[in-house]
Amino acid sequence: MGGGNSVTGSLFNNLWAVQEGRCAICGEPMPRGRFDVPHATVWKKKRPSFDHIRPRNKGGGDESDNLQLAHAGCNWRKGDSWKP
Numbered sequence: 001m002g003g004g005n006s007v008t009g010s011l012f013n014n015l016w017a018v019q020e021g022r023c024a025i026c027g028e029p030m031p032r033g034r035f036d037v038p039h040a041t042v043w044k045k046k047r048p049s050f051d052h053i054r055p056r057n058k059g060g061g062d063e064s065d066n067l068q069l070a071h072a073g074c075n076w077r078k079g080d081s082w083k084p
């Protein structure tokens with residue numbers, strides 16, 4: 001543990017480039033910023049968020065190779081449903 005908030009802007013940018021701005025879960029494009037969407041409630045669901053490919057409560061870490069970008073809404077829906 002430790003290291004605090006290791007999720008950096010450059011990691012975000014790397015993942016964004018690799019995924020070409022698309023959600024890792026549903027494959028749809030993600031808005032880059034709040035003002036790319038018409039309303040704050042849309043942003044809340046569609047904003048890009050860091051998703052742990054292997055959830056932390058299943059032993060997944062915060063390493064960049066365990067992180068992907070997904071819509072916040074897709075991330076929530078996925079929840080703890082990861083299966084080995």
Ligand SMILES: [Zn+2]
Pocket residue numbers: 023024025026027028070071074
């Ligand atoms: Zn999505």
